Amino acid sequence: MEEKYLNMSRRSPGRREAPAQRRSGHREEPPRRSASVRERDSDWDDWGGEPPRRKKSGGDWAVSALMSFYKVLVVLSIIIVAIYVGSKVLIRAPGQEDLTPPPQTNTPSKGQDVSGGSASAAPPAAPSLEQRELVYNIFLAATDKGGSLSDTMMVMSYDIKNQTVGVISIPRDTLVARKSGNPRLVYGKGGLEQRMADVSDMLGIPIHYYIKVNLKGFISLVDYLEGVDINIPCNMDYDDPYQDLHIHYKKGPAHLNGKQAMEVVRFRKNNDGSGYSDVGRTETQQLVLVALAKKVLSWNSITRVNGFVEIFNESVDTNLTLNDMLYFAKEGINLDPSTAVETATLPGRGDGVYRGYNYCYELDPEGTLDLVNRLVNPYTRPLTLEDLNLAKAEKYH
Numbered sequence: 001m002e003e004k005y006l007n008m009s010r011r012s013p014g015r016r017e018a019p020a021q022r023r024s025g026h027r028e029e030p031p032r033r034s035a036s037v038r039e040r041d042s043d044w045d046d047w048g049g050e051p052p053r054r055k056k057s058g059g060d061w062a063v064s065a066l067m068s069f070y071k072v073l074v075v076l077s078i079i080i081v082a083i084y085v086g087s088k089v090l091i092r093a094p095g096q097e098d099l100t101p102p103p104q105t106n107t108p109s110k111g112q113d114v115s116g117g118s119a120s121a122a123p124p125a126a127p128s129l130e131q132r133e134l135v136y137n138i139f140l141a142a143t144d145k146g147g148s149l150s151d152t153m154m155v156m157s158y159d160i161k162n163q164t165v166g167v168i169s170i171p172r173d174t175l176v177a178r179k180s181g182n183p184r185l186v187y188g189k190g191g192l193e194q195r196m197a198d199v200s201d202m203l204g205i206p207i208h209y210y211i212k213v214n215l216k217g218f219i220s221l222v223d224y225l226e227g228v229d230i231n232i233p234c235n236m237d238y239d240d241p242y243q244d245l246h247i248h249y250k251k252g253p254a255h256l257n258g259k260q261a262m263e264v265v266r267f268r269k270n271n272d273g274s275g276y277s278d279v280g281r282t283e284t285q286q287l288v289l290v291a292l293a294k295k296v297l298s299w300n301s302i303t304r305v306n307g308f309v310e311i312f313n314e315s316v317d318t319n320l321t322l323n324d325m326l327y328f329a330k331e332g333i334n335l336d337p338s339t340a341v342e343t344a345t346l347p348g349r350g351d352g353v354y355r356g357y358n359y360c361y362e363l364d365p366e367g368t369l370d371l372v373n374r375l376v377n378p379y380t381r382p383l384t385l386e387d388l389n390l391a392k393a394e395k396y397h
Contacts, residue, residue: 093160094324096131096378098206127381131206134160135378138320139196139210140167142218142265142285151266152285153185155199155207157376160331166375167289167343169282175352175360176202177391183354184361202363203372204387205379209320217315218265219258221292224311227257228291230264233284237270261288278361279345286343294337305329344371352393362393 135157142152157166172186176198181188185198196207213221222228231253238247247263256264265285269275296308309325320328335341347367352360365385373382 092323093134093327094136094209094320096133096136096206096208098200098208129387130380131378132159132380136160136208137205137376137378139192139199139207141192141195141210141212143212143214152282153195153199154282154285154289155203155205155376157378158328158332163331163335163340165293165335165337165341167286167341168371168375169286169343169345170199171278171282171346171348171350171361173278173350173359173361174202174346174348175354175362175391175393177389183357183391201389202391203368203376204383204389205372205376209324210318211320212317213315214317215262219262220315221308221312222256222258222261224308225292225295227255228261228288228295229253229255230261230284230287230291232264233280233287234275235270236264236267236275237272238267238275239271264288277350279350282345286345290337290341290343293341297332297335297337305333342375344375346371349396351397353395353397354391354393358397360393363390365390 138156138158140152140154140156151172153170153172155168155170159165170185172184174185175183176185177183178188178198185195188194190197192210192212196210200207232249232251235251236247236249239245245263245266247267249260249264254260265281265288267275267284268278268281296305299305306326306329309322309329313322313325346363348361348363350359350361352362354360365388368390369383369385369388372388377383
């Protein structure tokens with residue numbers, strides 16, 4: 001009777017026979033062995049039937065939840081590691097090719113006095129120049145409202161291995177070795193490429209990359225950073241209706257949005273002629289540049305920095321690729337601008353006269369050489385004055 005009951009229980013209407021297509025070939029069904037109801041439930045489930053449901057205890061539920069959490073944690077860990085490894089593999093160090101072409105054919109040779117005097121005897125040849133690895137020189141330029149003239153010109157050198165940044169500002173009216181045309185750096189034909197060639201030849205250094213930002217792009221970048229905090233060096237009271245430029249600020253600490261920061265970095269003098277010179281303006285520009293760098297790096301987040309890189313890529317003209325920018329962002333995330341960044345303005349005098357052009361800024365040879373070697377020299381040996389091509393004014397006011 002008990003065996004008959006078990007057979008009837010196994011064939012209850014709620015159970016399904018295994019589908020014929022699940023079994024390949026023809027073979028005789030093995031003899032059934034006697035089993036308990038629990039064993040036959042398990043056999044039935046192997047054939048596709050629904051296994052009997054058991055009510056889970058509280059302990060089973062807790063273990064299941066813990067295992068689910070553990071699985072999610074493992075998956076997230078794998079994703080994070082994959083992203084990290086992928087970034088290390090895919091984001092490669094930029095190249096160090098020199099962008100600048102050979103000097104103009106009408107440029108005097110190095111060591112020659114451009115005022116018309118005879119050239120001094122050629123000094124003994126200096127040792128060849130070899131670039132250090134992972135040291136990059138980047139030409140920075142900000143153009144005026146029309147986009148034709150550079151309000152700001154700097155060379156930034158980033159030493160990846162030593163995690164240091166050197167920045168030198170070059171006054172707009174710097175005298176360059178040209179035999180024709182306006183001899184002041186900011187003027188003349190050739191656009192940005194010629195400015196880079198002039199600076200490279202003048203300072204004896206290669207330029208690997210350039211970044212040119214217009215006023216609109218500068219405003220967008222500062223606004224993306226939610227403003228910048230600087231100490232305004234003097235009272236500013238200037239109006240230029242032609243450029244629709246109106247600058248009115250008090251000396252002291254201030255939080256500036258993009259438009260305000262643009263006005264401050266463009267200021268040179270007040271309506272009454274007081275204020276500071278072109279050199280003073282470059283120093284203010286350096287303050288703003290360092291403050292912006294501190295703002296970006298204070299995030300200490302590669303994700304947020306990458307967001308800045310995207311805005312940057314849309315707002316400026318540069319030959320840096322997205323890979324290059326992400327590489328610099330990744331390497332610079334832990335850089336401390338307070339200690340690792342040094343800025344300076346090339347020293348000189350602004351009362352030079354050359355070929356009838358007044359108020360040319362003649363660079364001081366010794367002071368310029370010192371700053372170039374300390375801040376932007378990418379070579380394995382120090383540069384000498386013979387490596388530079390500094391023009392000399394004919395007379396002074």
